[in-house]
Amino acid sequence: MIVRIMGEGQVALSESHLAELNKLDEELLAEMNNGDGPGFRATLQALLTKVRELGEPLPDDSLEPSDLILPSPDATIAEVQELLSDDGLIPGP
Template identity: 90%
Template sequence: MIVRIMGEGQVTLAESRLADLNELDEELLAEMENGDGPGFRATLQALLAKVRELGEPLPDDSLEPSDLILPSPDATLKEVQDLLSDEGLIPGTA
């Protein structure tokens, strides 16, 4: 699958690796619900770092349709809330 991190670019990520992101996605949702700004920021950074670690970057000139769009590292709590689905940021994890 193709994952876009807003403001950074795209990576390819095996769908089987989505399970590796479950815990961080659930933690991020809980922090958002509790209004934990510092926790939210740290977990968002950790989630994006994990995507970068598990994914393979696409060339900058590649414009593939994204299967999943994640917020930029400096996204606000409100911006992330706007991206949420019923399943959180990562499908099948909430």
């Protein structure tokens, strides 16, 4: 699957990693619902770092359709809420 991190680019990521990423996504949702700004920021960074670690960056000139779009590292809670689906940022199992 192709994942876009807004403001950074795209990575190719195996769907086998979705369960691992979903744990961070659930944590992020809980922090958003509780108004935990520092926790939200830390978990968002952890989620994006994990995507970068597990994914293979696509060349900058590659324009593949994105299967998943994640917020930029400096996104606010309100901006992330706009990207949410019923499953959060990462599709559930």
